[in-house]
Amino acid sequence: MPRARLYAGDRLRDLRRGAGLNQRAMAARLGLSVSYLSQLEGGERPLTAAVTAALARHFPAALAGIEGEVPARRLAALSAALADPAVAPLDAEGVARLADEQPDLADRFVALHAAKRAAEERAALAEEAMTSSAGHAGAGARLPWEAVRDWFHDAGNYVDALDRAGEALVDGRDTFEQRLGDYHVTLALDPDDAAPLARLDGHVLTLAAAAPPETRRFLIAHRLAAIAFAEPIAEIVAAAPLAHDEARRLLSIGLANYAAGALVMPYTAFRAEAKATRHDIDRLSRRFGVSFEQACHRLSTLQRPGAEGVPFYFCRVDMAGNITKRHSATRLQFARFGGACPLWHVHEAAAIPDRILVQHAETPDGVRYVSMAKGLVKPSGRFARAPRRYAVVLGCEAVHAADFVYADAVGVSHGGVTAGLAGAPTPIGISCRLCPRSDCDQRAFPPTDRAIRVDPATRGVVPYAVI
Missing domain, CATH: 1.10.10.2910 (Arc Repressor Mutant, subunit A)
Known part of the structure; x- marks a missing residue:
């Protein structure tokens, strides 16, 4: 049985005001007309599946306060599961209707997809652990x-x-x-x-x-x-x-x-300032008297229940491409061992200190991201000891571009739609061993779960074809 129609005008208005948006900006964010949003806030219309889907996309934490914890969690989990490219696509309104009208089926699908992801992660972990076991006590052991x-x-x-x-x-x-x-x-x-x-x-x-x-x-x-x-x-x-x-x-x-x-960087004050500055890291560094890296790292920790910040991924990469710090509150997950994708702009940033590079990228699962990378140098204090050189990267899913000031540099607008200079997003992966892309000229190794074909009569940039 579908649930009764939900009128949530006051809570929707409080959400808009709390986000610092006027009705025109909020309507643009949700893909609605201003008059329709006004009717929703006035309690003249109930929330439809399409509106709920838009709220889940742009305000997932706040949706729980409007719909209740269980429906909001169900919709978020189902949306993430159905975003898998291995699953037949379903529009946002269809996802919301499925979660609303068939909750048991939705829960079973989410559980099945979670089991699939867990199996894939176990396989990837086993493969990567074996490739890095030379210096370990045994295959799969962790330092x-x-x-x-x-x-x-x-x-x-x-x-x-x-x-x-x-x-x-x-x-x-x-x-x-x-x-x-x-x-x-x-x-x-x-x-x-x-x-x-x-x-x-x-x-x-x-x-x-x-x-x-x-x-x-x-x-x-x-x-x-x-x-x-x-x-x-x-x-x-x-x-x-x-x-x-x-x-x-x-x-x-x-x-x-x-x-x-x-x-x-106290949570409430830092989160509020980050929101007010659209996560401008230089401004946050000055405001709280911290380094660029410290501010980036703190942004990746803003996951307090009920007061979450924008979900970011953060990592630090050295000049050899080793990931020395990593965390992701997004769907992007870093390789546990080895280097990162060579198409990722963090490698270029490491070689060009004190310059911010911005990238609009897409992972093999079809999710688009906007990220900022900056090369940093920590002086050694003397000539005889080389300075430490590395780069940090901070990124979010493109759906949050309106809240990430760096997205302006690549023309990513609300909802992750490319415009202006953005063009097509850069196709990146996690690491070569885990990336399923068959047409990458930068590949260092073939993917572990795909066969290759070698044609002695044809020589491309990569000496094999992934099949």
């Missing part, structure tokens, strides 16, 4: 840093207890140095260029004088978090399924780093 990286990934890169505790500790009256003083810890600077970034000797925290101011501030926040939140950090580590002591120590450090981010 401590890999285990901690996967722990944060499984946690959604959001740790609610520490995030809220960090936000509560910041009251605007005391500096982090004063807070550390409450724990009888004083600060000192080490002028030696070879000094570590930070060193705690008893009750003295010594920082490298050569470190940039935002780095020193973050290090102070890290030590404050490690002391102030020692108990919740210890509880989280004790509950984590980690096999090695070194992994548990790394997780403790990582959790203190996470809490430090919550101290210097």
